Amino acid sequence: MGMRLSKIYTRTGDKGETGLADGRRVGKDHPRIEAIGELDTLNSQLGLLLADLEEAAATWPGLQEIGEVLSPCQHRLFDLGGELAMPEYQALQQGEIERLEAAIDRWNEEVGPLENxxxxxxxRLIAQAHVCRSFARSAERRCQHLNAVEPLRAEGLAYVNRLSDLLFVAARLIARRQGVNEVLWKAADKP
Incomplete structure (x- = not known):
């Protein structure tokens, strides 16, 4: 996929439509474009988390590993966006889902069971990991909505689901490695 843009604006989308790589034109509110947009938002938020992790790793070296595991996820999200823009393009593989699952298992063992x-x-790092997790859930919902209209490959759907799980465990691991207590939910007082 060697796409090069020589011109950033084309004016072809000024009337509320955009082009897919297969030549189709769809509304900018089409479920496919909504899913691509949510993946882009997640990728941008993940970029912010990775930048913050890199900066914080100087103080907390244990955070470097988290960044190393999460960094390839930006590229895989871009791959998934490519799959949505070009349905014939298939980039995500089962091995990448297994990589996330292995990290989840390893990290979850370190943080222990969730008790509350x-x-x-x-x-800030913990909160940003949760922001990314919530955007991953939103991207998953958009992809599932698209899947109901135009079936998607199972790998893409599973990937976004596992990524949200990974980000949840990453938030907990960041807390542990920073030595920060997790903020526990306190139920409202009952009358």
Missing amino acids: FIMPGGS
Whole structure:
């Protein structure tokens, strides 16, 4: 996929449509474009988390590994966006899902079982990991909506689901490695 843009604006989308790689024109609110947009938002938020992790790794070296595991996810999200833009393009492989599952298992063993609901907070890094997790869930919902209209490959759907799980465990691991207590949910007082 060696696409090069020589001109950023084309004016072809000014009337609310955009082109897919297969030549189709669809509305900018088409479920396919909505899914691509959510993946792009997630990828941008993940980029922010990775930048913050890299900066924080100087103080907390244990955070470097988290960044190393998450960094390829930006590229795979771009691959998945490519699959959505070009349905004949198939980039995501089962091995990438297995890579995420292995990291989830390894990290979950370190943080231990979840004994209470936790809130997105405790440090900026923890909160940003939760922001990414919530955007992954949103991207998953958009992909599932598209899947109901135009079936998608199972690998893409599974990947986004596992990525949200990985980000949840990453938030917990960041807390542990930063030495920050997780912010536990406190139920409202009952009358």
